[in-house]
Amino acid sequence: MESFELHAPDSAALADAARHWRAAYVHIPFCARRCPYCDFAVVTPDEQVGPHRRYVDALVSEIGMEPHWQPLDALFIGGGTPSQLEPDQLALVIAALAERFGFAAHHEVTMEANPEDWDAETADGFLAAGVNRVSFGVQSFDATVLASLGRLHNAEQAVDAVHVAKAAGFDSVNIDLIYGAVGETVASWRATVERGLATEPDHVSMYSLTVEPGTALSRAVGAGAPAPDEDDLADKYELGSEMMDRAGLVRYEVSNFARPGATVRYNMTAWAQGEYLAFGLGAHGHREQVRRRNVRRLSAYLDMVESGNRPQAGADRIGGWSREVERVFLGIRRAAGVEAGSAGAQLLAGADGQRLVGAGILSDDWGRLRVLRPLLTDEVSRAVLSLSP
Amino acid sequence: MTDQARIRNFSIIAHIDHGKSTLADRLLELTGAVTQREMRSQLLDSMDIERERGITIKAQAVRLMHEHKGVVHALNLIDTPGHVDFSYEVSRSLASCEGAVLLVDASQGIEAQTLANAYLAVENGLEIIPVINKIDLPAADPDKVAQEITGILGGSVDEVIRVSAKTGEGIDLLLDAIVERLPAPEGLEHGPLRALVFDSYYDTYRGVVSYLRVIDGHLDKGDQVHFMATKLDEGADEVGYLTPAVEPVPRLSTGEVGYLITGVKDIDLIRVGDTVTSSADGAVDALPGYQEPKPMVYSGLFPTDGDDFERLRDALDKLRLNDASLVFQPESSRALGFGFRCGFLGLLHMEIVRERLEREYDLDLVATAPSVEYRAIVQGGEEVTVRSPQDLPDPGQTVRIEEPYVKVMIITPSEYVGTVMELVQSKRGEMGEMTYLTPERVELHYRLPLSEIVFDFFDQLKSRTKGYASMDYEPDNYRASNLVKVDILLNGLSVDAFSSIVHRDRSYGYGKAMVSRLRELIPRQLFDVPIQAAVGGRIISRETVKAKRKDVIAKCYGGDISRKRKLLEKQKAGKRRMKMVGQVEVPQEAFVAALRIDE
Numbered sequence: 001m002e003s004f005e006l007h008a009p010d011s012a013a014l015a016d017a018a019r020h021w022r023a024a025y026v027h028i029p030f031c032a033r034r035c036p037y038c039d040f041a042v043v044t045p046d047e048q049v050g051p052h053r054r055y056v057d058a059l060v061s062e063i064g065m066e067p068h069w070q071p072l073d074a075l076f077i078g079g080g081t082p083s084q085l086e087p088d089q090l091a092l093v094i095a096a097l098a099e100r101f102g103f104a105a106h107h108e109v110t111m112e113a114n115p116e117d118w119d120a121e122t123a124d125g126f127l128a129a130g131v132n133r134v135s136f137g138v139q140s141f142d143a144t145v146l147a148s149l150g151r152l153h154n155a156e157q158a159v160d161a162v163h164v165a166k167a168a169g170f171d172s173v174n175i176d177l178i179y180g181a182v183g184e185t186v187a188s189w190r191a192t193v194e195r196g197l198a199t200e201p202d203h204v205s206m207y208s209l210t211v212e213p214g215t216a217l218s219r220a221v222g223a224g225a226p227a228p229d230e231d232d233l234a235d236k237y238e239l240g241s242e243m244m245d246r247a248g249l250v251r252y253e254v255s256n257f258a259r260p261g262a263t264v265r266y267n268m269t270a271w272a273q274g275e276y277l278a279f280g281l282g283a284h285g286h287r288e289q290v291r292r293r294n295v296r297r298l299s300a301y302l303d304m305v306e307s308g309n310r311p312q313a314g315a316d317r318i319g320g321w322s323r324e325v326e327r328v329f330l331g332i333r334r335a336a337g338v339e340a341g342s343a344g345a346q347l348l349a350g351a352d353g354q355r356l357v358g359a360g361i362l363s364d365d366w367g368r369l370r371v372l373r374p375l376l377t378d379e380v381s382r383a384v385l386s387l388s389p
Numbered sequence: 390m391t392d393q394a395r396i397r398n399f400s401i402i403a404h405i406d407h408g409k410s411t412l413a414d415r416l417l418e419l420t421g422a423v424t425q426r427e428m429r430s431q432l433l434d435s436m437d438i439e440r441e442r443g444i445t446i447k448a449q450a451v452r453l454m455h456e457h458k459g460v461v462h463a464l465n466l467i468d469t470p471g472h473v474d475f476s477y478e479v480s481r482s483l484a485s486c487e488g489a490v491l492l493v494d495a496s497q498g499i500e501a502q503t504l505a506n507a508y509l510a511v512e513n514g515l516e517i518i519p520v521i522n523k524i525d526l527p528a529a530d531p532d533k534v535a536q537e538i539t540g541i542l543g544g545s546v547d548e549v550i551r552v553s554a555k556t557g558e559g560i561d562l563l564l565d566a567i568v569e570r571l572p573a574p575e576g577l578e579h580g581p582l583r584a585l586v587f588d589s590y591y592d593t594y595r596g597v598v599s600y601l602r603v604i605d606g607h608l609d610k611g612d613q614v615h616f617m618a619t620k621l622d623e624g625a626d627e628v629g630y631l632t633p634a635v636e637p638v639p640r641l642s643t644g645e646v647g648y649l650i651t652g653v654k655d656i657d658l659i660r661v662g663d664t665v666t667s668s669a670d671g672a673v674d675a676l677p678g679y680q681e682p683k684p685m686v687y688s689g690l691f692p693t694d695g696d697d698f699e700r701l702r703d704a705l706d707k708l709r710l711n712d713a714s715l716v717f718q719p720e721s722s723r724a725l726g727f728g729f730r731c732g733f734l735g736l737l738h739m740e741i742v743r744e745r746l747e748r749e750y751d752l753d754l755v756a757t758a759p760s761v762e763y764r765a766i767v768q769g770g771e772e773v774t775v776r777s778p779q780d781l782p783d784p785g786q787t788v789r790i791e792e793p794y795v796k797v798m799i800i801t802p803s804e805y806v807g808t809v810m811e812l813v814q815s816k817r818g819e820m821g822e823m824t825y826l827t828p829e830r831v832e833l834h835y836r837l838p839l840s841e842i843v844f845d846f847f848d849q850l851k852s853r854t855k856g857y858a859s860m861d862y863e864p865d866n867y868r869a870s871n872l873v874k875v876d877i878l879l880n881g882l883s884v885d886a887f888s889s890i891v892h893r894d895r896s897y898g899y900g901k902a903m904v905s906r907l908r909e910l911i912p913r914q915l916f917d918v919p920i921q922a923a924v925g926g927r928i929i930s931r932e933t934v935k936a937k938r939k940d941v942i943a944k945c946y947g948g949d950i951s952r953k954r955k956l957l958e959k960q961k962a963g964k965r966r967m968k969m970v971g972q973v974e975v976p977q978e979a980f981v982a983a984l985r986i987d988e
Contacts, residue, residue, distance in 0.1 A: 270947040
């Protein structure tokens with residue numbers, strides 16, 4: 001892979017090149033507890049089937065079942081909480097991928113980690129295992145907000161984790177922040193962003209608290225607890241974006257900000273409709289025009305893999321017009337926008353497109369579509385998805 | 390044929406849930422009209438909606454053969470609809486009878502509609518047999534109810550028959566009483582034919598089937614007959630009894646009840662209350678009491694999906710085959726597109742029609758607020774009929790507007806008299822007589838604008854009296870009222886579906902309530918949407934739906950793509966169910982919910 005160090009995070013050339021990268025995702029489902037807003041495939045200690053090592057072995061087996069491919073440009077180890085594994089356990093997985101597919105030069109290996117799991121020793125261990133980028137689930141620096149989000153760390157642990165990672169020599173450090181929790185004021189959010197930026201991260205993901213169906217948060221809201229408020233979320237997004245900008249972090253996707261050279265290649269691949277392999281519980285992959293997903297139940301996953309079967313729950317072929325529409329729907333989330341192509345041209349020619357352009361939400365620069373008001377991106381997405389050939 | 394002396398024609402007058410259908414079932418069973426095996430509970434209520442709601446929509450008839458002291462009698466039970474919307478149909482059923490069984494629940498006592506119908510029966514010269522039902526229930530207090538009935542209608546407590554339609558107890562006594570206490574018909578056997586049509590229905594194969602009672606003369610198969618109101622001449626292809634299965638006979642003779650098939654396909658030509666006579670040497674005078682069907686309430690029905698307009702028209706045409714009281718004409722609304730302005734006998738009739746359209750014809754409908762028929766007198770004295778706020782002439786040209794009033798009778802336990810008075814006063818009611826039926830039960834009379842009771846008056850009456858009060862109403866006169874049209878403007882455009890005619894004193898409250906309701910119901914758009922209420926161009930209330938600020942999925946990574954795409958597609962499908970009003974997207978629910986407004 002060529003180096004894109006010189007490109008700005010929101011560069012169109014960078015965004016489009018990502019379509020040809022090769023990526024992989026590995027899911028580590030283990031969490032000390034389930035956060036009330038989380039709808040990922042997560043396994044808490046009381047749901048555990050066998051030791052972590054059994055799951056790691058299954059991952060290695062599953063990797064062996066994937067047809068050969070080209071060397072990987074990016075690997076993302078997400079969760080759950082990957083830092084619940086021992087560094088040498090994660091090393092086994094990375095080694096299996098290296099053996100099966102190889103890694104390209106300048107490859108990126110990201111792992112997600114919780115601040116409370118992190119110290120100098122683990123940092124060195126994961127670095128030695130082959131991880132070169134770490135993403136911390138910081139979420140907030142406000143104790144009240146952290147409690148309401150069900151997080152187990154405190155603000156000091158988050159700051160320490162970032163410093164330790166930087167000192168250990170990770171190429172890039174990300175912090176995740178969540179705005180809109182119950183009890184979070186605008187002042188508290190501002191303080192969170194300030195403290196987050198003060199750790200000098202290379203990358204920040206800034207998410208609005210979302211009520212996902214089937215979560216504890218969704219049940220609470222259903223029972224009358226306050227739901228996140230649209231105006232409050234919009235205020236906080238705008239404030240956060242402005243502060244990122246002043247700190248030199250460039251928005252390159254709806255919720256993602258990076259210093260030049262620090263964009264996440266794995267995610268860039270997905271938004272460019274590129275291909276990525278997927279291993280582990282509930283993981284989703286995209287290869288040869290097929291989107292496939294793994295089972296979400298740990299016992300089923302282990303049984304299937306251990307009996308020599310791929311743990312697949314379902315697959316959809318995305319081809320033809322559906323693929324073209326998907327390309328625009330994904331690409332439009334990026335600040336770099338997306339080539340209009342046939343779907344974009346049709347959008348612009350229709351009433352929906354005209355309305356969006358007229359309202360200053362969508363722009364067309366010489367055949368490249370861009371969303372000018374990222375907070376209203378889904379207006380564009382829905383218009384794209386309702387196009388027919 | 391049956392000798393008149395051995396015929397008894399009767400109806401059962403009862404309130405909803407007082408057990409009329411169960412009693413009918415038991416009578417059918419005991420007289421052998423149906424065997425136990427054929428017995429399907431509540432045989433007379435054949436429509437699904439009737440059975441679900443426990444009400445009888447269309448009258449039906451059945452001939453029961455009962456042996457009394459060695460003589461076989463023909464007892465014709467003529468069923469009556471049990472709701473105030475169908476009072477004309479009830480009156481025609483009663484006019485076909487010499488007697489009525491007044492059925493009252495042993496624990497509930499007599500209710501307003503039952504009493505109104507009982508008065509109607511007495512006025513028609515019918516002999517009444519009071520019957521107390523459900524005496525098997527623990528809460529039954531038949532002595533008290535018997536006293537209440539005799540207190541109102543006279544007679545002795547001993548004449549009140551006590552039954553349990555459920556267990557069959559006392560039904561034999563009732564059958565004897567029907568023969569012994571009800572008079573036989575006394576028609577002119579040799580006079581010209583006069584038969585009263587008390588119901589009709591459309592059969593796909595046979596055309597319109599009329600139910601009738603022969604008052605004078607006789608009706609033979611093959612006769613040439615004349616329908617006096619519609620001036621229609623047809624051949625009597627078939628006549629017969631309903632047992633309850635159809636049983637063709639050569640002749641229906643004086644005093645008998647049966648059916649007539651003529652080959653007429655259009656139900657409009659055979660009307661309830663019409664008189665059938667012979668085409669040659671027929672009767673000169675029709676039987677009294679005929680009325681043209683007259684809608685009381687109007688509402689616009691619009692298909693949610695504009696493409697369903699033709700399907701809606703077909704469905705209305707089909708419903709009308711069986712329901713001559715349903716009237717409709719095409720209407721176009723800026724907000725709702727093409728639909729029909731429909732006239733109904735009342736709110737229940739309206740609900741039943743809507744439900745049948747949605748259920749039997751699989752249509753998704755938006756109904757506009759029900760409106761009564763106003764009259765606007767314009768300069769020059771011309772009278773304009775107003776069935777929709779859009780029909781109102783320009784205020785500058787209007788001399789006055791009149792609205793229909795109704796006479797309302799309410800029966801309530803005396804402890805709720807104050808509550809009822811409060812409710813009626815809030816609806817511009819004028820109090821009339823008040824009579825204590827018993828120390829615990831009061832009969833109240835009011836005059837009220839019809840428009841005030843068509844919305845939710847009945848529901849409110851029920852809820853404020855814990856369900857104990859009952860009501861009945863009949864049309865009164867038209868009166869001049871200070872009425873104004875309240876327009877609702879969305880983003881500056883008047884939305885016809887939301888405009889309404891209300892009393893001036895109510896206009897501010899109505900406008901304010903409607904505007905704040907709509908503010909909750911209309912989702913945020915890409916721009917600020919002002920919602921205003923206006924009377925004659927003057928804004929009386931205003932709120933704004935602020936422009937949408939955030940509409941984006943926070944995370945869309947490799948593992949989310951399929952799911953997020955489905956979510957967005959689902960949202961998109963939801964948007965397609967919105968109606969565009971100018972530039973504003975209004976969800977269907979907004980129309981329904983906003984019109985269910987309760988000040």
